[in-house]
Amino acid sequence: MMSALTPGFAEPVSGAQACFRLVLDAMARPGQVHALGGVAAPAPLCDAAAAVVLTLLDHETPLWLDPEAEAAKAWIAFHTGAPITVDPARSMFALALSQSVMESWHGLPPGTDEAPETSATVILQVVSLTTGTDFVLEGPGMRAPETLTVDGLPPDFAAIWRRNHAQYPRGIDLILCAGNQIAALPRSVAVRKG
Amino acid sequence: MTDRVPVETRRQRWMAILARAPAEGLMTLLNEAGGAPEYTVLRGPEGGLVMVRGRAGGGGAPFNLGEMTVTRCTVRLDSGLVGHAYVAGREPRRAELAALVDALMQDPERAETVEARVIAPLEACQAARRTERAGKAASTRVQFFAMQTMRT
Amino acid sequence: MAYVAVKGGEQAIDAAHAWLAEERRGDTSSPALSVAQIQDQLGRSVDRVMAEGSLYDRQLAALAIKQAQGDLIEAAFLLRAYRTTLPRFAHSKPVETAAMTIERRISAIFKDLPGGQVLGPTYDYTHRLLDFGLLEDEAPPSGALTAEADAAAMPRVPDILGQEGLLEPDLASDREPGDLTREPLSFPAERDVRLQALARGDEGFVLGMGYSTQRGYGSSHPFAGEIRMGEVSVEIEPAELGFAIDIGDLVLTECQMVTRFKGSKTVPPQFTRGYGLVFGFGERKAMAMALVDRAMRAEELGEDVTAPAQDVEFVLYHSDNIEATGFVEHLKLPHYVDFQSELQNVRRMRAEAEA
Numbered sequence: 001m002m003s004a005l006t007p008g009f010a011e012p013v014s015g016a017q018a019c020f021r022l023v024l025d026a027m028a029r030p031g032q033v034h035a036l037g038g039v040a041a042p043a044p045l046c047d048a049a050a051a052v053v054l055t056l057l058d059h060e061t062p063l064w065l066d067p068e069a070e071a072a073k074a075w076i077a078f079h080t081g082a083p084i085t086v087d088p089a090r091s092m093f094a095l096a097l098s099q100s101v102m103e104s105w106h107g108l109p110p111g112t113d114e115a116p117e118t119s120a121t122v123i124l125q126v127v128s129l130t131t132g133t134d135f136v137l138e139g140p141g142m143r144a145p146e147t148l149t150v151d152g153l154p155p156d157f158a159a160i161w162r163r164n165h166a167q168y169p170r171g172i173d174l175i176l177c178a179g180n181q182i183a184a185l186p187r188s189v190a191v192r193k194g
Numbered sequence: 195m196t197d198r199v200p201v202e203t204r205r206q207r208w209m210a211i212l213a214r215a216p217a218e219g220l221m222t223l224l225n226e227a228g229g230a231p232e233y234t235v236l237r238g239p240e241g242g243l244v245m246v247r248g249r250a251g252g253g254g255a256p257f258n259l260g261e262m263t264v265t266r267c268t269v270r271l272d273s274g275l276v277g278h279a280y281v282a283g284r285e286p287r288r289a290e291l292a293a294l295v296d297a298l299m300q301d302p303e304r305a306e307t308v309e310a311r312v313i314a315p316l317e318a319c320q321a322a323r324r325t326e327r328a329g330k331a332a333s334t335r336v337q338f339f340a341m342q343t344m345r346t
Numbered sequence: 347m348a349y350v351a352v353k354g355g356e357q358a359i360d361a362a363h364a365w366l367a368e369e370r371r372g373d374t375s376s377p378a379l380s381v382a383q384i385q386d387q388l389g390r391s392v393d394r395v396m397a398e399g400s401l402y403d404r405q406l407a408a409l410a411i412k413q414a415q416g417d418l419i420e421a422a423f424l425l426r427a428y429r430t431t432l433p434r435f436a437h438s439k440p441v442e443t444a445a446m447t448i449e450r451r452i453s454a455i456f457k458d459l460p461g462g463q464v465l466g467p468t469y470d471y472t473h474r475l476l477d478f479g480l481l482e483d484e485a486p487p488s489g490a491l492t493a494e495a496d497a498a499a500m501p502r503v504p505d506i507l508g509q510e511g512l513l514e515p516d517l518a519s520d521r522e523p524g525d526l527t528r529e530p531l532s533f534p535a536e537r538d539v540r541l542q543a544l545a546r547g548d549e550g551f552v553l554g555m556g557y558s559t560q561r562g563y564g565s566s567h568p569f570a571g572e573i574r575m576g577e578v579s580v581e582i583e584p585a586e587l588g589f590a591i592d593i594g595d596l597v598l599t600e601c602q603m604v605t606r607f608k609g610s611k612t613v614p615p616q617f618t619r620g621y622g623l624v625f626g627f628g629e630r631k632a633m634a635m636a637l638v639d640r641a642m643r644a645e646e647l648g649e650d651v652t653a654p655a656q657d658v659e660f661v662l663y664h665s666d667n668i669e670a671t672g673f674v675e676h677l678k679l680p681h682y683v684d685f686q687s688e689l690q691n692v693r694r695m696r697a698e699a700e701a
Contacts, residue, residue, distance in 0.1 A: 007236050058433055078586045202589050210592035244582055245437040248623045250537055252502055253516035256440045257523045257538035259545050260625055261429055262402035264593060282594025325495045331449050333493035334465040
């Protein structure tokens, strides 16, 4: 079997641990942008999205994969073992390269009031987390409103997010990735345009 | 093995043999078969678990019996051939060597020698162990002939 | 005040651990026990720890036994804790016990079964007399094990007896089974979850429950249809390969118990079956498991649920020795405040009673 597969984390254990810590921090402090590394991502994924995928997915976490990310499918399947599903309702994670995921967003499981942890987490690759549109975030983990700058979210993102946030404790959690940077929007956060 | 056997079946055979091979023996045999080429580790060797399943009644619906430790590794030779290994237990070196030999067995230039010097001897050794235990089991088989004689 | 207690506790704990290590090692004039020795020479302990720790790894089980000074429940606890640190790569295809490399195989209902009765390395015909020879270093046993290996087929007894239609057949299914290591126990618990719980349950508990069914608590008249022990190979199907591969062998013990069943509105009279399957050589456990599995099928088979072993909730909630240990032993943790309030209650009640 010939293959163009490339390795995952250069240091699998410490790489995944360091990335997990950053995802945890990003979730706990919405709006803060963190930089991570240690992985050479396969096209078309950015390093941050690839690292988050390696860290969070395993063979028990079905993944809905954006058709635009087809080229990275073999790499993801090989390193994580995650079953890749076309049915958003069966997925625990979704990896999206563009805002088009927002259209099928409603198909992802938002969890239940009894088991909110069964909701899906969306890993969304955006253009930038340093330039773009400003969003103002409020909620747990922030003493005062924080501003997050994102290039690559749909123009009506604040309205989409409002519907998600309104379902709390149910709802989707969002991890934004651009280059080697990540930021997170847990469902507990309220978002308005800055 | 002849070419008439599908490659998948042939690969299943050698992977099963490699999964049971001790690291030291594998290394020695590999050196006798021309040694290891240059390669890159794509994944692992890493330890993990496999959930072992049985079937209710032996043939019914599946259930989870319990887990076992497993080590896996994937390597790529400089030629581009990729070898995989999943082996029971917790021996990284054993998994890496098994993956390496799996890759070599896919290389038409090396396969014949590796088959003769590595796979075949391991297979013979494993078969001998099985035969020995089967012999022990056979010697504890109950022979009911005395009772049958009494009845007739 | 509490802070003082915590500090004193820390030093005492360190000292307790140091003493424990010393006690574990024992008299240093005798050689230290190696993990390999435990693995090879205390095989039945290793088997039990693997079964109840729900992790098949002979070396780790031996290490756990050494670390726990031979306390097998503590050792199983160590294995359970260890497994939580590992990723799960896959689940196996259901193991084929029909293809087991037989080391022991007996049937109590079918003398001349194809493949024969193979006793294997059993204690059954020993006289239970202490062998004082083992006090001395043993000479390696020279065996009467001279028979030639043969390739006799060893079909499973249900597959042989099933042909007449008098034995309940297995209903094959590929439904994804429940997993207690992922989803906490909930009721009603299906047979897949019950079998998983029994396979990792405490041998003593399962044995006691199985025994109770024979003594009249849950009417059944079981026969040991077949017990087989030996190696089975484990196959997984990694996505990157797209075909199944064999990753090694496990030693398993399987038991098929057969029980007469008077029939119900939908099912004609026949023999029903209870099933036991455990890691390692665990005949007692597999047999008891099969009895309890059958007993817990009472409701499914339209029988009255009257006995403890038929009560699924009772059996499953109490079969796990690590959970049981945790809850029983938690009583030794400080309950100073709880007890103070109880004390006040009792004093007040006493005062009221005397008034």
